[in-house]
Amino acid sequence: xxxxxxxxxxxxxxxxxxxxxxxxxxxxxxxxxxxxxxxxxxxxxxxxxxxxxxxxxxxxxxxxxxxxxxxxxxxxxxxxxxxxxxxxxxxxxxxxxxxxx
Numbered sequence: 001x002x003x004x005x006x007x008x009x010x011x012x013x014x015x016x017x018x019x020x021x022x023x024x025x026x027x028x029x030x031x032x033x034x035x036x037x038x039x040x041x042x043x044x045x046x047x048x049x050x051x052x053x054x055x056x057x058x059x060x061x062x063x064x065x066x067x068x069x070x071x072x073x074x075x076x077x078x079x080x081x082x083x084x085x086x087x088x089x090x091x092x093x094x095x096x097x098x099x100x101x
Contacts (some may be wrong), residue, residue, distance in 0.1 A: 022072035
C-alpha cells in the first residue's frame with residue numbers, strides 16, 4: 001500500500017480529481033492549504049510556497065492506494081505537467097505505508 005499525495009493551486013483541483021480517476025483512485029481526500037515560506041529571495045515561479053505577505057491558496061489531495069495506482073498517478077501527473085503551460089506545476093509524492101489498522 002502507498003500514500004499518494006498531490007498538491008496544486010485551487011484552480012487546478014478539478015484536473016487533479018480527473019487524474020486520480022484515470023489512475024483508478026476512486027477514493028481520496030482533499031484539504032485546502034495556504035502556503036508561506038520565510039525566504040524572500042526565491043523566484044516564486046520556481047517555488048511552491050510564497051514568501052512574506054504573499055500567499056497562494058492551494059489544495060492537497062491524498063489517497064491510500066495500491067502500488068500500481070500510485071505509480072499510474074505519478075506518471076499521469078508527470079504527463080500533465082509536461083503538457084501544461086502553468087507557472088505552478090502539480091507536485092506529487094508516493095510514500096510507503098509500512099503498517100496500518
